[in-house]
Amino acid sequence: MKNYTLKDISELAGVAPITVSRVINNDKYVKAETREKILRIIREKGYHPNFAARSLVLKKTKIIGLMVADLENPFFSRLTRGVIQTAENNGYNIITCESKFDNSIGKKYLNMLMDKGIDGLLLANMNVSTDTINDLRRRRIPFVLLTCRMEMPDVNYAIADDYQGGRLAADYIIKLGHKNIAFLKGPDISSSNERFLAYKREMEKNNLEIKDYFISEEVINQYGGYKVTTKLLKEHKDITAIIAINDFVAIGALEAILDLGLSVPENVSLIGYDNINFTKLLKVPLTTINYPKYRCGVAGTKMLLNMLNSKKLNFKERVILKNKLIVRKSCSQIN
Amino acid sequence: MKNYTLKDISELAGVAPITVSRVINNDKYVKAETREKILRIIREKGYHPNFAARSLVLKKTKIIGLMVADLENPFFSRLTRGVIQTAENNGYNIITCESKFDNSIGKKYLNMLMDKGIDGLLLANMNVSTDTINDLRRRRIPFVLLTCRMEMPDVNYAIADDYQGGRLAADYIIKLGHKNIAFLKGPDISSSNERFLAYKREMEKNNLEIKDYFISEEVINQYGGYKVTTKLLKEHKDITAIIAINDFVAIGALEAILDLGLSVPENVSLIGYDNINFTKLLKVPLTTINYPKYRCGVAGTKMLLNMLNSKKLNFKERVILKNKLIVRKSCSQIN
């Protein structure tokens, strides 16, 4: 009942420690017979190499940090699955943190993460400051942005095209004849900003006025969607359609609309974004934009793994996937 | 642009390495003036202690492993949030793995986790074999079961009382006058088994026959719920109520029922378990049992942290929370 070290094993086998190390690392310069003997002893004694010692000399932990904005948004659950599965298939583990869209929280946990000796970092939908980027560079921690982007040299990302998706949503609503279209805005992140930009451009292109109350304050979750929608519809009866920054927010909005005694889409059309699980089964099946979450997680993780294996930091890689309109029942023609 | 070591800092400050170490670890035996000087240099040079070296000598990584069954089930998202937040507040990070209710996958990732030198382990809703338990003991890795239990000495857990919750569900359905009540069974885990047991006992207590087709094969996710329900209702028109092992499965069942052109609760009453997010907003708001997911994650993590801090392994601690019936619209009186 003790914890064996490599040295213990070497003594039991009557060889030098380095020989045991060679066996563990599949070095070919070990006689078959010696190898078997050592493996037998390792198995018998239940020996496992010490992770910390190994990391210390190899300067690698095979751990990747993942920072997501909101653990309970199914969008991130799906993304995370892509990340974890890809990492595990390559011998890496994932440490997850939650930024809650709050930069100071994000920074705090980021530091915690970096101090843990992670080999690389995945930042999902986080507004990264130049400070943070510099920090990461100084500490030589390779990173990849997920579902958001920054156009800076050597900042790599895997995203779906939010501007394209945003147009899909706005176009669809506008073509249905709506004119007073509100937009439930998200936090200041590229994904959210580009969706918003697409909305504005399409409104302009179609000569539709954007009254200032069309644009909500920043909303980051279901509850926010509920609050903002309630206020909006109470004060402005002219709104006939709402574009939500994402499904999570849209679900809050839907709840609010129904609680106000209104109907979707008869009184208000509602479109979301992301196509998270369950939106199909909501009281009013939600029309939305499908975001390839899983694929995005996989692509970003693979990109990071490439960076880790090739050692050079001046990569330039980006993956931009496409979104798709999913028509369900939450939008209708205006009469 | 180099990575400074503790020794570098000590040389720059003109002190011994150990003095720098003392500053980092807040040892009180350092003159205020010396401390400040060292801290200044640390800040200037952007020094960060090497995690691996520290772990090696302290024999601690401050990393906890978390094994969940299904990353995309919102039940686990909520639980995970409780775990991560509690861990982080205490300086620990979480490495997450997914077992997918598959013991061989679970074991594989468990080994990966253990090899990573985690300090402790949280096993959520996983059917743990005696082998695994022995492994964990041999390697001296403290662990806590989450949302499932095993009645063995020194196996600690944090759960809600699944038997109690199971009774709540069965009782409710039976009191509504249903007699032909099907049960969508989950995998062989205590949580799932106890809910099932409660169903059987309540049926017996009320002299209701359990025909063998009432009991489904094992279902582990939404898709499974859909498949099993479709088959069940096509073949057996006498079923008037379905108890699903959890909401995720219930949502699949709901979809199936609607796809068959039937109504909930008019044709079939449906009750879930867990009260995951969104169930309130489903086409048919789901009647279910609320499981205190977040609190369970917090309680289990705290328990593990206690074990890690107190060093002794022969703990006996268990937390058993209560469930609550949430009546919504998916069940009705039989006529």
Add this chain to the structure above:
DNA sequence: TCAACTAATGAAAGCGCTACCATATCTTCA
């Protein structure tokens, strides 16, 4: 037959930190 390999093993050093023990100075108080 001898140089030039490959195969198989080991000795020593070191990764970056902390534990343990030692030393030196400074207080405190009977």
Add this chain to the structure above:
DNA sequence: TGAAGATATGGTAGCGCTTTCATTAGTTGA
């Protein structure tokens, strides 16, 4: 005033691995 304790600092060893360099034996080829 001197013994006992608190304060402040350092030397050495070692955590459990891998890297680097040596060494020896066996094999190949012109």
